[in-house]
Amino acid sequence: MAIGIDIGGTNLRAARISATGEILKRISEKSAPDPELVLGRIADMVHQLDTPEVAAIGIGVPGRVDARRGTVLSGGYVDLASVALAQRLESMTGKPVTIDNDCNMALTAEVARGAAAGHDSIVMFTIGTGIGGAVAEGRRIVRGKxxxxxxxxxxxxxxxxxCKCGRRGCVETTSSGTALGRHIARAGLGPEITIDQLFARDAAGDGTARGILNAWARPLRAAIDTAVAMFNPDLVLLGGGLGGAAHRALANAPALAPWYQAPVRPALLGDDAGVIGAGLQALAAETRAPHASPLPQPPALPGRVRPAVPARRAVLVNGIPASGKSTISRGISERMGWPLLALDTIKNPFLELLGGADREFNRTLGRASYAAIWSLVGEAPAGSIFVVDAWFGFQPRQVLEDHLKRAGVVETAEIWCHAPGEILAERYRTRLDQRLPGHPGAAYIPELSELAKRAEPLRRGPLFDVDTTQPIAFDTITAWLRTTLAS
Known part of the structure; x- marks a missing residue:
């Protein structure tokens, strides 16, 4: 076993870690800007956790770290560059000490037993007081020189x-926790407002809250797109204390270029990631140099069976009537080989058999058909990917979320189909004689035109925008879906 230590701007965390990354005991202390004080507190925590079975100590340090030499080159919010951290702690404890950047340690943990398990190529941003980063290729931390x-x-x-690095406009200056505080202050809100309150205000239509969240998230999206263009990873992870919030805020800042897209997910291990990764790297360093060692393979965790295949996923082909959803969804299904479930395909046989339906009955059938779609998805084998064609705005958002949860759908990608209202009206008018009784007739066209002005995508995950007045770029759409869902 090993002791893993995570040095943060607010807290110092330490834990005794098993060879599989399980936390056996944990403690924490307040952090401090004084490096000597931090070193003393770390030594005290090691003393509390040490046992004869502890083989090594690992420390995640904010800032630039040369892991090969075991030195801190420049600090973050806790600057330990002036302290021979590894050497002094080795002298104090008699244990070998491995140090690395704190985000490298967190990514090590996420690969071993977190959100990146099973992936080979990962980019990770940690969003906290500042913004850290780490890259793994072939399950190895990429360190460059x-x-x-x-x-x-x-x-x-x-x-x-x-930025504190000396340049201007680093993403840390726009999208860190510190930057979020500046965005809030510039908008005239008090420092007491929380990120959850911002999301609540945004959901209620508060333009100021939406502006703050966009100012915070959009530069992060640009940085993610740049990292994806550079590394072409399987997965982008967002960790740190604000990683989950950043992931949520990105729903309003989708990637704009299909070339630069990869699945973006929140990290799973939270504040434990740093100490777990530090412990695992310390154990790996006992047998090989840290710069050459692959990240630990996912262990068999006590009380947890890792599924052989991922849970269900869905492509939500969304848009109001006459927006071109059917063409898009059929094209995706044919090219990707994923089964298609369309609301009208399920509803229309009932309209044919029952006949004489009015609009209210049509809506009732629509709700029942919607429920049937997700029941079918829930009965499918784990790992299935479905294409679901519907206007998802016809029911409250929570209805969809409840269906997804019951169906075991853990990931969605949205294709938003749209066209100007006058185009939709003309499309609808030309197809009136093809619609079964029970569907809205010509009287619905003015309502459809108005709906086109206010309809919006769900934005619950990755989003691809399709203007259906233009030629449909199916190759681009399917390439995006392969990157987003099929990896």
């Missing part, structure tokens, strides 16, 4: 604020 992976210093605004 020494300090590769400083993703918080991807420039997103060359005329932006000065």
């Amino acid at each position: 020494a300090t590769a992976g400083q993703l918080g210093h991807i420039a997103v605004d060359l005329n932006g604020e000065t």
Whole structure:
């Protein structure tokens, strides 16, 4: 076993870690800007956790770290560059000490037993007081000459604020927790407002809250797109104390270029990631040099069976009537080989058999057909991917979320189909004689035109926008879906 230590700007965390990454005991202390004080507190925590079975100590350090040499090159919010951290702690404890950037440690843990398990190529951003970064290729941390992976210093605004690294407009200056506080202050809100309150205000239609969240999330999206263009990863993870919130905020800042897209998911291990990864790297360093060692393979965790295949996923082909959903969904299904479930395909046989339905009965059948779709999805084998064709705005959002949960759908990608209202009206008018009794008739056309002005996508995950007045770029759509869902 090993002791893993995570040095943060607010807290120092330490834990005794098993060879499979299980936390056996944990403690924490307050952090401090004084490096000597931090070193003393770390030594005290090691003393509390140490046992004869502990073989090594690993420490995740904010800032630039040369893991091969065991030195801190420059600090973050806790600057330990002036302290021979590894050497002094080895002298104090008699145990070998491995140090690395704290985000590298967190990614090590997520690969071993978190959100990146089973993936080979991963990019990770940690969103907290600042923004850290880490990259793994072939399950190995990419370090370059020494300090590769400083993703918080991807420039997103060359005329932006000065970063502590000396450049302007690094994503850390726009999308960290510190930056979020600045966005809130500039909008005239008090420092007491929380990220959850911002999301609640945004959901209620508060334009100020939406502006703050967009100012925070959109530069992060640009940085993610840049990292994807550079590394072409299987997966992008968002960790740190604000990783989950950042993932949620990105729903309003979708990737704009299909070339630069990869699944973006929140990390799973939370504050435990740093200590778990530090412990695992310390154990790996006992047998091989840290820069050459692959990340630990996912262990068989106590009380947990890792599924052989992923849970169900769905492509939500969304749009109001006459928006071109059917053409898009059929094209995706044919090219990808994924089964298609369309609301009208399920509903129309009932309209044919029952006949004489009015609009209210049509709506009732629509709700029942919607439920039937997700019941069918829920009965499918784990790992299935479905194409679901519907206007998802016809019922409250929570209805969809409940269906997805019951069906075991853990990931969705949305194709948003749209066209100007006058185009939709003409399409609907020309198809009136093809619609079964029970569907709205010509009287619905003015309502459809108005709906086109206010209809919006769900934005619950990755989003691909399709203007159906233009030629449909199925190759681009399917390439995006392969990147987003099929990896």
